[in-house]
Amino acid sequence: MVNDYLEHQGVKGMRWGHRKDRSYSKDSQEVRDIRSTKKMKAMSNDELQKVNKRMQLEATNRQLRTQNVNQGRKLVDKFGTMATTAVMSAVIGYGINSTMKAVKNRNR
Numbered sequence: 001m002v003n004d005y006l007e008h009q010g011v012k013g014m015r016w017g018h019r020k021d022r023s024y025s026k027d028s029q030e031v032r033d034i035r036s037t038k039k040m041k042a043m044s045n046d047e048l049q050k051v052n053k054r055m056q057l058e059a060t061n062r063q064l065r066t067q068n069v070n071q072g073r074k075l076v077d078k079f080g081t082m083a084t085t086a087v088m089s090a091v092i093g094y095g096i097n098s099t100m101k102a103v104k105n106r107n108r
Contacts, residue, residue, distance in 0.1 A: 027054060 031054040034047050043051070 031055075 027050075031051050034043065038047070040048065049076055
């Protein structure tokens with residue numbers, strides 16, 4: 001029997017081409033477990049220190065990745081501006097040359 005209907009096989013609401021990251025490091029999973037099971041006041045000093053260190057590392061990592069993206073954006077913007085300037089110069093030059101030729105041909 002042939003099925004004549006479309007069946008959804010993905011995760012609802014997930015974008016095409018994006019994969020769900022299910023791999024967590026041991027430290028990350030351990031911190032996640034501590035944070036989900038205990039309130040801050042109930043944590044031992046070691047657990048609190050582990051959670052804080054992990055959160056600081058994640059924040060630093062996020063900040064560094066954002067800096068790399070910003071540097072890339074600046075480079076693309078600079079290249080785009082240079083390319084646009086070059087194209088516009090060529091178009092304007094072509095327009096001026098065409099106009100000059102048309103004026104010369106009229107004067108003959």
